[in-house]
Amino acid sequence: MWRKWASIRHRTWFVDAALAAAVIAFTIPTTLIGYSFSLWGGTPGGPEIAIGVITAATMLVRRRTPWPAIVASAACACAAGQVVPMILAVFSMTAEHRVRRWQYVALALTVIYFAVDYVNPHTDHSVYLNIVRALTLIYLPAVVGTWVYAYRRLIRDLRVGVREREEVAASEERRKIAREMHDTVTHAVTTMVLNAGMARDTIEPGEIRDLTAAIEDKGVQALGELRELLTVLRREDGDLAEGSEAIVRLVGEARAGGLQIDLRLDVPPGGLPRQVSHACYRLVQEGLSNVRKHAPDSRVQVTCEVTGDQVAVSVVDTPNPAHAGGRTVRAAPSLGGGYGLAGIRERVCLAQGRFVSGPTPEGGFVLAARLPLRRPDG
Incomplete structure (x- = not known):
């Protein structure tokens, strides 16, 4: 039993570390090559890198509490134009936890995604496509996360019942x-x-x-x-x-x-x-x-x-x-x-x-x- 618990813990730590590495890969290189942007114009490279590192670090604690990842990913999207951490954060919010009124949190992140996507100089400026992408990449992962949470809880209850x-x-x-x-x-x-x-x-x-x-x-x-x-x-x-x-x-x-x-x-x-x-x-x-x-x-x-x-x-x-x-x-x-x-x-x-x-x-x-x-x- 202890070996099984240790194996599960080791696997979850590896997944969280891989997500943190993915966040760094999406934020730091784009900042260094000048491909990043922000909602309020250009920002210094140093703060963008710091925000990216902090956002990556929040992936390591997403199973304990969802709020650091939510806040940091929203700040990273606004400051560096990187929305991938926000997708991971909103899924973790509902898959690992049952946050009260998660719908409003997901809706707020959807609005942030829409704004970042709309002002992104490297994408189209179609309001319709921006809305579709925001709902598909932010709100839908939140909904899927609730299904994952319910499934995991059902499995736990079944195991306890057995x-x-x-x-x-x-x-x-x-x-x-x-x-x-x-x-x-x-x-x-x-x-x-x-x-x-x-x-x-x-x-x-x-x-x-x-x-x-x-x-x-x-x-x-x-x-x-x-x-x-x-x-x-x-x-x-x-x-x-x-x-x-x-x-x-x-x-x-x-x-x-x-x-x-x-x-x-x-x-x-x-x-x-x-x-x-x-x-x-x-x-x-x-x-x-x-x-x-x-x-x-x-x-x-x-x-x-x-x-x-x-x-x-x-x-x-x-x-x-x-x-x-x-x-x-x-x-x-x-x-x-x-x-x-x-x-x-x-x-x-x-x-x-x-x-x-x-x-x-x-x-x-x-x-x-x-x-x-x-x-x-x-």
Whole structure:
């Protein structure tokens, strides 16, 4: 970026230096050979040369402010009869800046050009041709300069807009990766830690083998989901990993971990849009993970069913009176972060759905969403 900026600055400086050299080439030689003139008669050569050099120097600052070039070029035209600097000045006035009431400034320079051109002893004295030349060489460059200024501003705005859209897209992609990584890793690690704790407390070799096998299977499954996630992120047309069909497996794993779950699943196989199906899966996954952490002895109702043109999915836990005397199911450790519910809320919003979470009157907790089967604008 710095090299690009330095290259642009070097190029603009070269252009300004070339314009300054061109102004000197148009003014100094004609003065030295006695070809110059002024509106009020002959002027000494020294002042004409000084005015020409000053006018050339103003070309170097024309991008910062237009007024030195405008004033100096008008003085050069009146004192030496050289109108080329005035053409450059009037174009810079509108192409590099947006001078207020530039039309009046351009009109004043047009009048000066007309006067200089009319009294020039080396050209014709046709008023019509003088007016045409004045308008063509002074006012028209000013108008063209406004178009150039508008075009450059449009390009700058487009570049800024592209950068902003790229930043928004990159931010959304990071959030998507964070959601997927959180839901995949947190669920898997929570299950493995819970099974590891149960294996540590048991003394039955058969049960230990079953728990360690479950830990191994969960680790392999987590690695597979991460691999699928990376594959999706590398492909623009990639598909999301799990859908509502995997809710049965989630419930089975949770039951194996000691949770008491009732499942009501009424979703046609492959009948949900992929984004909606994946959001249902992640909501159930997050709900069961929260139950493991905060209410492992409660009774859980998992629901995922199609009603009309919507799918309703929820995880509701209710305190279980049968375990009032003491906890019988190990609670999974909380890994902190608090990003799970925020991620589910974002998923539901992206699918144009409604999300609800909070405590229930019975003392439990509900995690629910209603997702449309098709977008409202579709």
